[in-house]
Amino acid sequence: MDADLGDLNAFLAVARAGGFRVGARASGGSASGLSEAVRRLETQLGVRLLHRTTRSVVPTEAGQRLIERLAPALTEVQAALDVVNGFRDRPAGTLRLNVAVSAARLVLPAIVPAFLSAYPDIQLEVFADDSFVDVLAVGCDAGIRYEERLEKDMIAVPIGPRVQRFAIAASPDYLDRCGRPQHPSDLLNHVCLRGRFASGAMPAWEFARDGEVVRITPSGPLIVQIGSAVDLIVDTAVAGTGLVYLFEEWLRPQLDNGTLEPVLEAWWPRFSGPFLYYPGRRLPPAPLRAFIDFIRASAGVQ
Numbered sequence: 001m002d003a004d005l006g007d008l009n010a011f012l013a014v015a016r017a018g019g020f021r022v023g024a025r026a027s028g029g030s031a032s033g034l035s036e037a038v039r040r041l042e043t044q045l046g047v048r049l050l051h052r053t054t055r056s057v058v059p060t061e062a063g064q065r066l067i068e069r070l071a072p073a074l075t076e077v078q079a080a081l082d083v084v085n086g087f088r089d090r091p092a093g094t095l096r097l098n099v100a101v102s103a104a105r106l107v108l109p110a111i112v113p114a115f116l117s118a119y120p121d122i123q124l125e126v127f128a129d130d131s132f133v134d135v136l137a138v139g140c141d142a143g144i145r146y147e148e149r150l151e152k153d154m155i156a157v158p159i160g161p162r163v164q165r166f167a168i169a170a171s172p173d174y175l176d177r178c179g180r181p182q183h184p185s186d187l188l189n190h191v192c193l194r195g196r197f198a199s200g201a202m203p204a205w206e207f208a209r210d211g212e213v214v215r216i217t218p219s220g221p222l223i224v225q226i227g228s229a230v231d232l233i234v235d236t237a238v239a240g241t242g243l244v245y246l247f248e249e250w251l252r253p254q255l256d257n258g259t260l261e262p263v264l265e266a267w268w269p270r271f272s273g274p275f276l277y278y279p280g281r282r283l284p285p286a287p288l289r290a291f292i293d294f295i296r297a298s299a300g301v302q
Contacts, residue, residue, distance in 0.1 A: 010037035101227035107160035191242030192218035
């Protein structure tokens, strides 16, 4: 029985993503196109592969068995085709990256233009997402995350600045009205604008000085989802509503133009920069190899 390779890839994309719309975003197709491909495959095989509801898509037992055998086989097919790419003068193809929103905002702008200029036959797709995801399951070749959120069994390559800081700031007007904190504990008596991860977790604000580490859980009138709505708390802080705690580089424009004033700068904590990570169990495709070589060369790393 011959099955169309495109239909098989469509089925795998939907099953990995848990839905047609998410699968379409990951694969670069359309939800209707994926639905038609899966329907065609089920008709050809004579068995239902996916349980469909209004809320989710889940593989049937037959679908799960097919996934277990199909995923490694399609990976080998892709690897075989990519061997040919190695004979080109310049690598070509699509590179899909799933990155933290902060990396898309603060790291990639210094890398992407030069990379695309050096490799004009590579198309780069970037998906900014602060949730913890399996990069392969969402159809990506690699991810960019910070060390504490790296997936297991991954190869990690440093990318971007190796040391960063979290900063806290407020508008001069707010600080004139409400006072300038002298110690992190003073923040418990201030209006603080906070972020929450998509998982629901709300990180504490951490400070460090001369070996002393202070973690506080402040309160305030505004909470936004980290990543997608962070600019809202920055703008709200600039308007004089309260204090914002964020990457120093994210706040740098406002700190430089004076619309935000640094607070407790001696306590700003340092942390290691992000990593590009990818599965170590198979050779990276040519576009990803080119990207790895590019960031290593840019950093002077062999």
